[in-house]
Amino acid sequence: MHSAYYRLGDDLYAERFGLGFEHLSAGQRFVHRPGITFSQQDNVAEALDSINSAMVHYDDCYAGLTDWKRPLMVSTLTLQRLIGMTSKTFGRRRRIVSMSSIALIRPMFGGDTLYVETEVLATEPVDAHLGRASLLTRGYNQRGEQVAELRYVAELWHGAAGPDVIAGASASDEERFLSHARREDGAWVEQTGLFFEDLRQGETFVHSPRKTLLAEEATLHALRAMEWQPQSHDHAFAQALGLAAPVVPQTWGIGVAVALSTRTFGRVTVNLGWTDVEFGADLMPGDTLEARSMVEGTRLSGSRPDQGVVTVLTEARNQRGEMVNRYRRALMVYRRGANPYARAGY
Known part of the structure; x- marks a missing residue:
């Protein structure tokens, strides 16, 4: 269906992910992989970083007295991952135009795993470079129960357009490089990695x-690795060494x-x-x-x-x-x- 690699020369290939708008048509179904398991730490971090005052997300004692009996996952974290987990197929998305509905059907908790599938409802060309696709994305937990449903319109680049176009390169037609595998029911399952x-x-x-x-994530990785020498996190020390920032x-x-x-x-x-x-x-x-x-x-x-x-x-x-x-x-x-x-x- 679609190659995930472009041939640059003899034995030289470039990875490129995301389908161009011209590869999308109504009725297609995509199975996005991999899934991702949510943790309670994810829940706490998302709530605190976004200044979420709803204690049901991070106060275990309080949550135990609610109908849920345990901390409830932040719903917008599920929303973010519903969109993020589609990027292998819709990685050429320029932007989301609108969302007509976001339905949360079942709760998510720490330890649950989210799997995502998308159906293309309709497509409409915008110009020679862009098109719009109406999409229905559904989320399921590890038991196969639907937990969320999102209807939205996305604007996507054509395969030969956009800022990541590789000049002079052509998609490889080798089967080993296919980005999706066809399932018996007709759905396209995203693939990651080449077999031996x-x-x-x-x-x-x-x-x-x-x-x-980013500077913040570099410092965080240094601290969590116990790499505590000053040049890894102390700006004044780094500047004394003639550096603009910690390394x-x-x-x-x-x-x-x-x-x-x-x-x-x-x-x-x-x-x-x-x-x-x-x-x-x-x-x-x-x-x-x-x-x-x-x-x-x-x-x-x-x-x-x-x-x-x-x-x-x-x-x-x-x-x-x-x-x-x-x-x-x-x-x-x-x-x-x-x-x-x-x-x-x-």
Whole structure:
């Protein structure tokens, strides 16, 4: 149906997610994956960060005396994730035009898992670059019970339009690169990552999206990692060193580079380790990272017949093209067939 990769050259591919408006038509149904499990910590953070005074979200003693008997998930957190979890299919959305209804059918609690599906109700061209789609998005919990329903209109870029167009690139028609798999009932299920058999030595993948690192999240990661040396969080100390702001922890930079690669390596079962880790330019708040990985080798696992071992060389660069970090990583990846995806609704 739609390729998640664009061919840039021999053995060079760029990830690109989200269907162009021209690929949408009334009656299509999309199954968005992965799901996400809500925690009570998510609930507390959302309530406090948004100055939500309804104590049913974070006072366990009070909530225990209500009809719910436990803290109730903030409803707008469910709404945010209903929209956010559709991004693999509707990642070319320019904006939401309107929402005609937001229905909360069942409550969500900490420990519940949200799964999302969308039906395209109608489409309407706007101009040569944009179109509008009327969408019906439904949320379900881990028991298959519907918890929410959202009707809205979204404006989406055509595939050949928008700020992320890759000049001179064409979509690959290889089956391994399909962004969705057709289910027996006709629904399209989003896919994440390539199977072991689909990873070929010598191929390079430019990962998408990029990520801009904010000062606040860099400091938070440093503190939570107990990286308490002053240059990680003390602005006055950093300025005395001639820096504009505290530096971003280098280990978090590795973590970001690894995470950015999961759209290709998303079928990983476990990381086995890193070697030859190099650091280049200091990673500073406000920098935007882009990662790319080359597959250096593959072999079948001797102990796990449903998996294989893949070795990749990944490099992350900032917005100026400077190398920030580079490393080799060995990871285990599921093979086709014997894996948990179908059983889990993936």
